Amino acid sequence: MAGIKALISLSFGGAIGLMFLMLGCTLPVSDKYWPLFLLFFYVLSPIPYCISRRVVDDTDSASNACKELAIFFTTGIVISAFGLPIVFARAEVIAWGACALVLTGNVVIFGTILGFFLVFGSNDDFSWQQW
């Protein structure tokens, strides 16, 4: 078990990131809940990588096309999570201060997700089910 401490600090990071997201919804002007669309991107971001790990069992080769495509789409999802608040702010749907808060929350959440995969993802028995 790679550590309870790591798990707790990752969940703390996640909580802080979500806190920034909610602050972006309620500050400086309240009731603009548009940034909550980003939750969709947060949930979506680990999925391509997980799919590629399940589909290709080739632990021997250094890389394969499926994994690279998954990395491509994951990068895209991360970029989209940064682009969406900026487009919202440019369209004057949310304030620029709210956009900055949401972007900070983004950085924290994606750092948390990355940390999760680095700490817990690299053993061979990273599986969701037992055979």
Next chain:
Amino acid sequence: MAGFLDNFRWPECEWFDWAERRNAVASVVAGALFFTGWWIMIDAAVVYPSQEMMNHSFHTCGVFSTIAFFMINAVSNGQVRGDAYGEGCFGRTGARLWLFVGFMMMFGSFIGSVWILFGAYVVPKKDVAPGLAVFFQNAFIFFSSLVFKFGRTESLWNRNFSRKKTVSPFLHRTSMGVFDNCLVLLELKNEPFKEKKRLKSAVTNNGGKISFVVSKQCSLVVTNSLSNLSSTRLRSIQKLQTPVVGLDYVYNCVERGVLLSVDGYKMEASSASSTPPPPVSSPRKGPLTHKGQRPEVSASL
């Protein structure tokens, strides 16, 4: 004065293994460029919503760029050269045609975006920002497809990890691998998945490496049936005289702990299956030798 930068070297960045991570870095860069391009366009569409400021038909450039991106990256360089396993839908010529059309669409969209920028925005002296957005979208998608196609190397798809982070407890490692220095190609079409895995582990747990192409370095081809091999592979095998054996050769070698002679396990064009006669145990660890027969083995995993 001339050449004063000749001995200048960038400081070495050793903590990051560029060679092994090249594909991942290229994928990240390509993904960032591609999606940045699209978000630039989405931003322009939001900020300039009317038809006069930005004609909605300018989106077609980006759409064609995206289709071209996926077309270009759908075929691997190996397919175009002809040395990938399996022929794919249309063979090598089809792959080349597909790539040709893909690149043509990509160049066409890029040129179209430059045309839009100059023809619809710079020359009529309108606010140039939407035109720039169209141009940058297509430029980013263009460069993204180049990075994704040429920034990755396919040799990493065949190379084994030089360093493993963890060793699974169920892997059984022998101190001297029976298949040391063996590069084995597996053609196991129609085999159940568990059997494929079993065979693959039998090879790799005993020092062998898996190959995906028939090459000079490939020392052995293992298959369940000769008919599974594609004609390209058959040709290469014939040219390089690679021995073709059945699955039982691998298991018998592992059981006896030595690299057996391929005689008696070889698959001929006339017989579909091979029966194992008493093997000649020769404790050779070097590359397999083979007689000058006509091995026809095509193995595709």
